[in-house]
Amino acid sequence: MTKRITIANVAKEANVSMMTVSRAMNNKKGISQETRQKILEIAERIGYRPSGVARALATNRSSTIGLVIPDVANPFFSQITRGAEDLAYLSGYNVFLVNTDENIDREKAALNSLLEKQVDGAILCSSRLSCEDLNKYIEDFPYTVLINRDLDLLVENSATINVDDSFGTQQAISHLVALGHTKIGLFAGPEESTSSQRRMNGYLQGLENNNLPIEESLVVSSSPNTNGGYQATKDLLSKRNDVTAILAFNDLVAFGIYQACEELEYSIPDDISVIGFDDIPLAALMKPSLSTLRTDKRELGHQAMQTLITLINNDEDIAREQTIQPALILRDSG
Amino acid sequence: MTKRITIANVAKEANVSMMTVSRAMNNKKGISQETRQKILEIAERIGYRPSGVARALATNRSSTIGLVIPDVANPFFSQITRGAEDLAYLSGYNVFLVNTDENIDREKAALNSLLEKQVDGAILCSSRLSCEDLNKYIEDFPYTVLINRDLDLLVENSATINVDDSFGTQQAISHLVALGHTKIGLFAGPEESTSSQRRMNGYLQGLENNNLPIEESLVVSSSPNTNGGYQATKDLLSKRNDVTAILAFNDLVAFGIYQACEELEYSIPDDISVIGFDDIPLAALMKPSLSTLRTDKRELGHQAMQTLITLINNDEDIAREQTIQPALILRDSG
DNA sequence: CTACCATACGTTAGCGTTAACGTAAATCCT
DNA sequence: AGGATTTACGTTAACGCTAACGTATGGTAG
Numbered sequence: 001m002t003k004r005i006t007i008a009n010v011a012k013e014a015n016v017s018m019m020t021v022s023r024a025m026n027n028k029k030g031i032s033q034e035t036r037q038k039i040l041e042i043a044e045r046i047g048y049r050p051s052g053v054a055r056a057l058a059t060n061r062s063s064t065i066g067l068v069i070p071d072v073a074n075p076f077f078s079q080i081t082r083g084a085e086d087l088a089y090l091s092g093y094n095v096f097l098v099n100t101d102e103n104i105d106r107e108k109a110a111l112n113s114l115l116e117k118q119v120d121g122a123i124l125c126s127s128r129l130s131c132e133d134l135n136k137y138i139e140d141f142p143y144t145v146l147i148n149r150d151l152d153l154l155v156e157n158s159a160t161i162n163v164d165d166s167f168g169t170q171q172a173i174s175h176l177v178a179l180g181h182t183k184i185g186l187f188a189g190p191e192e193s194t195s196s197q198r199r200m201n202g203y204l205q206g207l208e209n210n211n212l213p214i215e216e217s218l219v220v221s222s223s224p225n226t227n228g229g230y231q232a233t234k235d236l237l238s239k240r241n242d243v244t245a246i247l248a249f250n251d252l253v254a255f256g257i258y259q260a261c262e263e264l265e266y267s268i269p270d271d272i273s274v275i276g277f278d279d280i281p282l283a284a285l286m287k288p289s290l291s292t293l294r295t296d297k298r299e300l301g302h303q304a305m306q307t308l309i310t311l312i313n314n315d316e317d318i319a320r321e322q323t324i325q326p327a328l329i330l331r332d333s334g
Numbered sequence: 335m336t337k338r339i340t341i342a343n344v345a346k347e348a349n350v351s352m353m354t355v356s357r358a359m360n361n362k363k364g365i366s367q368e369t370r371q372k373i374l375e376i377a378e379r380i381g382y383r384p385s386g387v388a389r390a391l392a393t394n395r396s397s398t399i400g401l402v403i404p405d406v407a408n409p410f411f412s413q414i415t416r417g418a419e420d421l422a423y424l425s426g427y428n429v430f431l432v433n434t435d436e437n438i439d440r441e442k443a444a445l446n447s448l449l450e451k452q453v454d455g456a457i458l459c460s461s462r463l464s465c466e467d468l469n470k471y472i473e474d475f476p477y478t479v480l481i482n483r484d485l486d487l488l489v490e491n492s493a494t495i496n497v498d499d500s501f502g503t504q505q506a507i508s509h510l511v512a513l514g515h516t517k518i519g520l521f522a523g524p525e526e527s528t529s530s531q532r533r534m535n536g537y538l539q540g541l542e543n544n545n546l547p548i549e550e551s552l553v554v555s556s557s558p559n560t561n562g563g564y565q566a567t568k569d570l571l572s573k574r575n576d577v578t579a580i581l582a583f584n585d586l587v588a589f590g591i592y593q594a595c596e597e598l599e600y601s602i603p604d605d606i607s608v609i610g611f612d613d614i615p616l617a618a619l620m621k622p623s624l625s626t627l628r629t630d631k632r633e634l635g636h637q638a639m640q641t642l643i644t645l646i647n648n649d650e651d652i653a654r655e656q657t658i659q660p661a662l663i664l665r666d667s668g
Numbered sequence: 669c670t671a672c673c674a675t676a677c678g679t680t681a682g683c684g685t686t687a688a689c690g691t692a693a694a695t696c697c698t
Numbered sequence: 699a700g701g702a703t704t705t706a707c708g709t710t711a712a713c714g715c716t717a718a719c720g721t722a723t724g725g726t727a728g
Contacts, residue, residue, distance in 0.1 A: 006714055017678045022716060030676060049474075052450040053390045054714030057683045062387060064451070067431075071416065073632070078412040082405065085433050089440070094447055097401075097431040099419050106423070113428055116386040117398070140383075226619060255619060282616055285560060285589060298407070340684055351708045356686060364706060388684030391713045 229256020563590020607668025
């Protein structure tokens, strides 16, 4: 490994001080056009690359952001990641991506490592940390944005962005009611999932809004996958053959509903309407095509990054608690 | 923002030199158990967090790795990312994730920013750079691992990992031949895609291995999506009604084949066998379930990271050109 | 003509850490 | 016993950059 070319090399070659080179490289004022040009040419010629590490040490800014998510392999988070990274790129930041696997210890380890790396800010997605721990970390990071996680006390250096699952679910119910449905089933997801809880709230609220009774037997919990939907359908329809519509926890669950309905010879949407959640690519390909609630995850990631960068730069006041609305995509299933 | 707690604070509090604190924090020898313990307690108590930036400057090692991919939102790359990050985490590295969108300028910008950030190594996925540019960057990075990209001259500080698409395709053909097929169609993907080229090679080689003639009209290019498969099927079957098997560029293309076959009233696999590529979750859910060639992308990412870290640590000799074999997953479609 | 100011630089002193070397005391070996 | 080695520290000097301040030069206003 040959020795690194430093700002001193450029300075000597150009017969100026390091400070002048620094000004030239960073487009700062207090330097004439000619010298700047000359320095930039020399830098280019001798292959000088500024050391981000040294700069970070000197300025106390790393131009680096931490993004903490449960699992990039999950399309939900990979899309958020994409939206966030795109804006980071445009704004001159690099992003550290960390997976937690919804494991608290791993999440803590991730946050600690980001703290050591001295990121300028962090975006935490679906954090599993206790409120106490979370608050401690928020204090330690310069700035933090939380996605899909509420916070009791919202401090100066943080903001939250949440998907309004409750509202989305209410929308879906209103749509189904408008179609004449009154016996609407809900396939709830894992109990510990906050989005599952929010959808449950939305479901109850939606029924109330439309003056429909709440019947416990219409709510079935299901694993968040195809098989979960299949099982839940068999389960529900064996008990309640008056059900005419089902809200699935997500599109895969909806696909499971399709499979069960085919077996049981229920027709979608004639006998049963189905509405999914997520709008995965498969949704449009299913037969009949699946109506579903889509949240723009890329936009979500973008908005989180935008918020974080605004906080960092302290440009302007920004909403501390933001919300993203899912959109009801109507297709053929209900 | 309160002032950062530094190693000096800990040193003063513990009545030792900074060097001793450094030794304690980094588990280095030349320090007694008692002092180490005492120092660690004090560090914990006053909330000392070592500055990774300062450490990187002093040691010339950032414990940071750059991962450059076309698009995290694409499941293929998000899984690679996951596999890579997992190992990075275990090995004490953080990874910078960058998307290029297959845009050469953005890729260069990404690499430049990683160079500035002084990553200890980089993993480049499906790089679109010219050989010349690529070689220049490989020279600039301490270490580089390329995924799905060949390199003419393989320098000391680099390695490549490629998916053996050709072999996978040959496997599929041998399987189809064993089933009695002789007229096997290929739906090739985008021409500029190297995996498409490799599969074409594998296709030709596979036919030759099995003493089958090469017929140009059996090869149709298709967009890498459902619609592409749909169109290509209609196209192919209108010209060649003797085709009894099709290799799809990927599983979505295969899904398009299914749709076209349903319309044309061809039965799968009775009239036509179909084999996909990728094994996306949908593959197992399709009717009939789709036989496909699966490459373990997580393993691919893991292996790339493993190789990079081995290069960095210079632990042991490592294969400079590695290959990952896709596995033929046999289901009901052929 | 002086006082003031802007412009274009240079100097100095860190940022927080560790490598490399120095040193004093304890331990060991023959 | 006396030199060699080991252990447990401390000192010094970087790593590469920039903030903050200093200085010289020329212009400008009154």
